[in-house]
Amino acid sequence: MLTAVTCSTRDLAPGDRVVSWQRALSRTFVDVEVTVEPGRPWTGELTAERLGALQIATEEFGPGTILRGARSVTADPRTHILVRRQLEGTALLLQDGRTAELHPGSLAFHDARRPYRILLPERQRARILMVPRALLRLEERQLHALTATVVDDTGAGAAGLLLPLLDGLVDEVARATAHGREQLARTVVEILATVALEQSARPPEPALWERITASLQAQARLGDPGLTPQDIADRHAISLRYLHRLFQRHGTTVGAWVRTRRLAAAHEELARPGAAHRSIAVVAARWGFTSPAHFSRAFRETYGMSPTQWRTAAAELGPTARSGDAPGPIAPAPGLHAPLS
Template sequence: MPIVLSTEPLSAADRAERWHEAVSGTFMPMDVNLLEKEPSPGTIVSSRLGTLHISRVQAGPQVVKRDKRHISRDDRKSLIVSLQQQGTVTKEQDGRESVIGPGEFSISDSSRQFRIKLEGEFAFTSFHFPREELHVRDKDLQALTATTFTSEEGSAALVATFLARMAREAEGFDDAAGHRVAATALDLMALLIDERRGRSTSGAPHAAASLERVKDHIMRNLGDPDLSPSRIAEAHFMSVRYLHKLFQLEGTTVGGWIRTQRLERCRRELLRPMAREVGVAVIAQRWGFVSPSHFSRIFRAAYGTTPREWRLQGRTGAHCGDTDGAPTEK
């Protein structure tokens, strides 16, 4: 269940102190200076996905600062990604200053000083990750703090779309799914940082981790005939384009990898004693093949023999060694 903190029930005189407590308690020790004589109500709605802390914040104009004094009291290192929904914010960190508007996002690092000025009424969603879980170099992260990322630019668009949807649906995830979704968000952040810093991601650990999670999902749903790139991408809150990119890193395609895994399961099952009673069509259907004729054609193309001939070879022990390997992915 989300945790809701609000100053709306309080008098204007009491709101400033309560809001400072809410901000520092939810995020980290900071100074909060409200810019209205009579502060507007503020609300923070927080939830967790694994080690990820999501907070939706609405309030009036204010300035937030974190300095050496605050860092010495709480030196936990967090990556903070803030997705702006309403109003504008000016951020300063690591010698840079940027203005972030609705639909844009920015990165902050809690281990170093920063200043944030929120002008007028605002709303944003922040995502706090443990810094050690983001597998990028410190100097690469430091080079991109207080930078404006728009939702119309390549990987930044993937990140913005993923984070927005993750925040909307956070309460629907169980613990296991929450950890997987949070890990994918970190993978996308690492991809974005690597790309902005001009680094190749072909062997990046975050891409490999995403690919392994996708493969695990495919294997657990291999018998579903409706398993498709679009459904796989949706289940992992990524774009179909990014999904295809992950498989391209291994020189294959999503469809080719799925077909290979299905054929291999059918091949093994056809060698079992029960295969004759069950029948080729049932085994093919069990592993996601809808059309028996289509299954027969691609099985022959992969192994050089029909499913029935393969099953017969298994009964007689006559199957050849050169057909024991996995089929070629096409």
């Protein structure tokens, strides 16, 4: 059976809105506390439909904060899993020491059994799905690894395929027959369980970053002039879009990061006495630069001198040039896209 709940604060007196909105969210989801900044205008709009074990709600609210603290967890025994799919605006979901920054199209799980906080810096709109934790069929350690991690369709695997399908199924629930709704609800829960299982097993983003950058440090990779972002993404089983986003979050691009490391490797090699017999062109080629002229320009932009000048200076400095006291990069060189030379 499909039951619907609606709530709006638009027609309430300003002094009554927070209490009414907090009561509506607590009744629809789990017990929470709501705060808003004094003097800033806001309204809340909530629609919720319950179909058996699955609840589908749409929330428009902000700016403000939604908090499920330790006191709320103790007072309200519900232990459902909530899934926030951001539709408009942004939200920050904090739980288990992690922060998920949600933008339109991204999704994150949060567990009603433990405290969480949702920060809404602006008015936003989100769809929230709520299911009993048992339906996800995950162990507690998996649930703990799942919360407040961003899921979207930019990564490889099930999420990229299933999230658009999930949206379509949820939109179809309201139009379907009673029998059709039950089938759709079961399918939605199965999709959530599949995405949750995959996400709980995914390495945390810091570990993924370390794994990618560590693998790129090898000469065989940096020295490959045909290396492209797509090659890197394929090697680590992620999408190209997700790879670019990962590097952007670290303040760089794939091309800039690779080229800076190539230049640093060439810079170090040119200072070694054992490499004195190698021409500048050979050193450039060893580190993935197909054009000696391009290498020389990039080297000068980064280190303030040509490769030849650096080799001469390094010979005069002796061991100092190889001890870490030699001039370092002035700034990361601009990145290229494909290939990464």
